Amino acid sequence: xxxxxxxxxxxxxxxxxxxxxxxxxxxxxxxxxxxxxxxxxxxxxxxxxxxxxxxxxxxxxxxxxxxxxxxxxxxxxxxxxxxxxxxxxxxxxxxxxxxxxxxxxxxx
Amino acid sequence: xxxxxxxxxxxxxxxxxxxxxxxxxxxxxxxxxxxxxxxxxxxxxxxxxxxxxxxxxxxxxxxxxxxxxxxxxxxxxxxxxxxxxxxxxxxxxxxxxxxxxxxxxxxxxxxxxxxxxxxxxxxxxxxxxxxxxxxxxxxxxxxxxxxxxxxxxxxxxxxxxxxxxxxxxxxxxxxxxxxxxxxxxxxxxxx
Numbered sequence: 001x002x003x004x005x006x007x008x009x010x011x012x013x014x015x016x017x018x019x020x021x022x023x024x025x026x027x028x029x030x031x032x033x034x035x036x037x038x039x040x041x042x043x044x045x046x047x048x049x050x051x052x053x054x055x056x057x058x059x060x061x062x063x064x065x066x067x068x069x070x071x072x073x074x075x076x077x078x079x080x081x082x083x084x085x086x087x088x089x090x091x092x093x094x095x096x097x098x099x100x101x102x103x104x105x106x107x108x
Numbered sequence: 109x110x111x112x113x114x115x116x117x118x119x120x121x122x123x124x125x126x127x128x129x130x131x132x133x134x135x136x137x138x139x140x141x142x143x144x145x146x147x148x149x150x151x152x153x154x155x156x157x158x159x160x161x162x163x164x165x166x167x168x169x170x171x172x173x174x175x176x177x178x179x180x181x182x183x184x185x186x187x188x189x190x191x192x193x194x195x196x197x198x199x200x201x202x203x204x205x206x207x208x209x210x211x212x213x214x215x216x217x218x219x220x221x222x223x224x225x226x227x228x229x230x231x232x233x234x235x236x237x238x239x240x241x242x243x244x245x246x247x248x249x250x251x252x253x254x255x256x257x258x259x260x261x262x263x264x265x266x267x268x269x270x271x272x273x274x275x276x277x278x279x280x281x282x283x284x285x286x287x288x289x290x291x292x293x294x295x296x297x298x299x
Contacts, residue, residue, distance in 0.1 A: 008110070008111070008114055009114055009117045010226065011224040012219055012220055012222070012224055013117065014158075015215075015220075016216050016219045017121045017124065017125070017154075019212055019215035019219050020125055020128075021124060021125065021128050022211075022212070022215065023208050023209065023211060023212030023215070024128035024129055024131070024132045025128065025132075026204075026208040026211060026212075027132045027204060027205055027208045028128075028131055030200070030204040030207075030208065031132075031201050031204045031205065034137055036137065036141075036179065036182055036183055036186065037131075037137055039179070040131050040140060040141070040179065041132070043144065043175065044128055044131060044144070044147065047147070047151050050151075050163075050167075051151060054155055054158060054160050055158065057160070058158045058159060058229050059224070059225075059227055059229055061227050064234060064237045064238060064241055065241070067160050067163050067238060068238060068241050070155075070160070070163045071163060071166055071238070072253060074163075074166055074167055074170050074171060075170065075253050075256075076256065077171070078170050078171075078174055078175055078257075079259075079260035081178055082178065082260050082261070082264045083260050083263055083264050085178055085181075085264075086263070086264035086265075086267040086268040087267055088182055088186065089182060089185065089267075089268045090267050092185070092186045097186075098186050098187075
């Protein structure tokens, strides 16, 4: 975004976009039965947060802290996805499905 | 007449939100995984549009090239592919969607009504500055994140390994074994 194109895109546009993305991720994570789909919702929410970080970093002069945080968000999302999918695989081996409704053995 | 930047931003935003809506409401989990790909690529495009070149490329490499491939592998390993048409059911939509919409409305209102300061951004390559930041102010988080990655690798291997029945000694041991149609008794959770 160079100043020569004189865009009217401000910080608010990015924040509204990330708010909508967060809402869709929240809907995904709270209404899905498959554990993998829940993980996809969590990834959407993490992406929304990272967009926020990068947008704030861009619109505050001379600060790059937001982009550092965005890189950390991406790396930690990778670590979390690895462990979560290992758990999903182990659970699939024990239960035969990843349907969260079928995993009720902790109940009395 | 809106400028090129505005059109590009709205196109990328539409891509991101369309992909996310597909992930939220698609009934086929394979479709949802590929629409998540569209969302992640759109987000990387937004990073590149805003001038965060390193973060954009890191998003493409790590999120699309790593996490999404891992998600696709796990979808293919845990679903019956012949029956993949309706594999992504939804439950509790009546309560969850209104609550999420209220949260979203609150966030959008705050983001839209707050008078953000209008600073004129400057586009500059960021990789050198990011490298400086990682090795100066953010050195400790940088090292800790590498520890976290190591723990994630070891932990994932420890969680996902398979117990094998050794027929000579009659004991269960860890390690790769022939693929079995039923999990060993120790690993089967009775429900």
